[in-house]
Amino acid sequence: MRRSHENKYAVYLMTEALMHIIYKKDLCIDLRAAQLIVQDRMMLQNAREMPVLCDIREVRRVNKPARDYLALEGSQWITALAFLIDPPVTDVISSIYLGTHAQTIPTRSFTKKSEALAFLKKHGQL
Amino acid sequence: MPNTDDFRVKRIQKMLLEMAKGNFFYSLEPSDKNDNIASLVVMLNMVNEEIAAAFIHQGFANAHNTPQCIIQLSLILDAKGQIELVTNGTCSLLSCMPKDLIGKHITELLTENSQRTWSKKMVKHLKRDRSETVLFLEFITNDGLFLAKDCQISVYQALDGSGQKIVLNSVFFSKGEPFETGLPKNKLKVTKGIKEHKVTLTPEDIQMIREVHDTILNNLDKDLPSLKDLALQMGTNEYKLKYGFKQIYGTTIFRFLTEERLRKSKTLIQHSNLSLKEIAHMNGFKSAAHFSRAFRDKYGKTPTDLRG
Numbered sequence: 137m138r139r140s141h142e143n144k145y146a147v148y149l150m151t152e153a154l155m156h157i158i159y160k161k162d163l164c165i166d167l168r169a170a171q172l173i174v175q176d177r178m179m180l181q182n183a184r185e186m187p188v189l190c191d192i193r194e195v196r197r198v199n200k201p202a203r204d205y206l207a208l209e210g211s212q213w214i215t216a217l218a219f220l221i222d223p224p225v226t227d228v229i230s231s232i233y234l235g236t237h238a239q240t241i242p243t244r245s246f247t248k249k250s251e252a253l254a255f256l257k258k259h260g261q262l
Numbered sequence: 263m264p265n266t267d268d269f270r271v272k273r274i275q276k277m278l279l280e281m282a283k284g285n286f287f288y289s290l291e292p293s294d295k296n297d298n299i300a301s302l303v304v305m306l307n308m309v310n311e312e313i314a315a316a317f318i319h320q321g322f323a324n325a326h327n328t329p330q331c332i333i334q335l336s337l338i339l340d341a342k343g344q345i346e347l348v349t350n351g352t353c354s355l356l357s358c359m360p361k362d363l364i365g366k367h368i369t370e371l372l373t374e375n376s377q378r379t380w381s382k383k384m385v386k387h388l389k390r391d392r393s394e395t396v397l398f399l400e401f402i403t404n405d406g407l408f409l410a411k412d413c414q415i416s417v418y419q420a421l422d423g424s425g426q427k428i429v430l431n432s433v434f435f436s437k438g439e440p441f442e443t444g445l446p447k448n449k450l451k452v453t454k455g456i457k458e459h460k461v462t463l464t465p466e467d468i469q470m471i472r473e474v475h476d477t478i479l480n481n482l483d484k485d486l487p488s489l490k491d492l493a494l495q496m497g498t499n500e501y502k503l504k505y506g507f508k509q510i511y512g513t514t515i516f517r518f519l520t521e522e523r524l525r526k527s528k529t530l531i532q533h534s535n536l537s538l539k540e541i542a543h544m545n546g547f548k549s550a551a552h553f554s555r556a557f558r559d560k561y562g563k564t565p566t567d568l569r570g
Contacts, residue, residue, distance in 0.1 A: 225301045
């Protein structure tokens with residue numbers, strides 16, 4: 137079963153085994169944006185836990201309230217999380233996020249999609 | 263010009279200088295570039311937010327003897343948005359002289375985004391005699407730094423019949439006394455503590471308490487052992503764990519646990535079809551009734567009300 141969805145901030149592609157979220161370009165992710173992003177993801181997942189691939193390569197700013205929200209409220213129903221990044225900017229964003237928030241699930245950043253998928257396959261199996 | 267590396271580095275230096283002074287409320291304009299300087303700007307903004315949060319938080323938790331400085335951004339505008347009065351704090355914050363500000367239109371101080379917010383939102387409020395709202399506005403200082411904050415805006419009628427006026431207010435916390443005014447007489451405290459428990463914490467103790475904090479966060483659904491057992495596990499004593507945690511995080515271990523559980527539950531209530539009983543159970547609450555009560559205490563309404 138494949139499903140897709142789009143809102144102002146991201147595009148979602150969901151398959152049986154993976155949730156793929158692509159953040160759109162040039163938007164500041166603030167608390168309200170983070171809440172919408174999480175809300176739509178949870179609506180699509182409908183209580184099914186799965187690994188998530190987060191493509192943040194076009195993101196340029198995620199503010200603190202949004203980071204805090206994504207780290208706790210926003211990490212539910214995720215078995216493993218891989219960020220797809222494009223150094224240097226998104227590398228810095230993911231490093232600070234990972235360095236300042238306690239992770240409840242296996243989380244890592246990758247520049248190659250194939251490596252990210254391999255990581256999710258290994259750590260995100262239910 | 264604004265995009266040359268030289269110019270961007272100068273901005274970064276200005277920002278670092280403000281941080282060195284203890285002013286964590288500025289930020290740098292984000293760019294859509296993906297180069298090394300852009301990554302430094304992003305990093306500086308994020309680090310700044312983290313320090314600010316830690317600082318204000320620690321300020322509250324440990325402020326027993328440290329005076330907190332509150333700098334107020336305060337402006338009076340006429341109905342068109344022209345600045346009639348500025349406080350000294352405002353001038354310092356924006357690194358301007360009063361004469362640079364008085365007579366200017368408020369939008370000249372705002373970023374494009376905020377200019378749009380201002381013109382969109384204020385139309386409605388200016389139609390009324392009196393009105394209050396909170397707008398998130400980004401100011402640009404004379405040095406080119408951003409100052410982003412929720413601002414309280416009140417529209418009122420001047421008594422002398424000169425028509426509508428607008429008051430704009432916002433408050434910034436700062437360390438030390440950068441502008442030498444506005445020191446509050448009363449110390450800020452989180453709780454009305456009867457007795458102040460002071461614990462001397464070594465860097466290792468702080469590290470240990472952070473571990474406790476993170477462990478709790480990662481195990482919200484599980485029961486917490488008693489403080490005595492937890493202290494034993496972490497190789498410390500109950501007193502140090504209890505009051506050290508309070509000192510660092512400004513709340514008790516058990517209150518922190520409940521708060522974080524409630525945050526997660528709230529999202530599940532809003533975005534899932536799980537029953538309230540399931541949600542309560544998943545987040546470590548013993549009973550739906552207990553969950554409901556704790557939820558109402560924090561959010562002012564019961565889980566059932568929220569789901570509506």
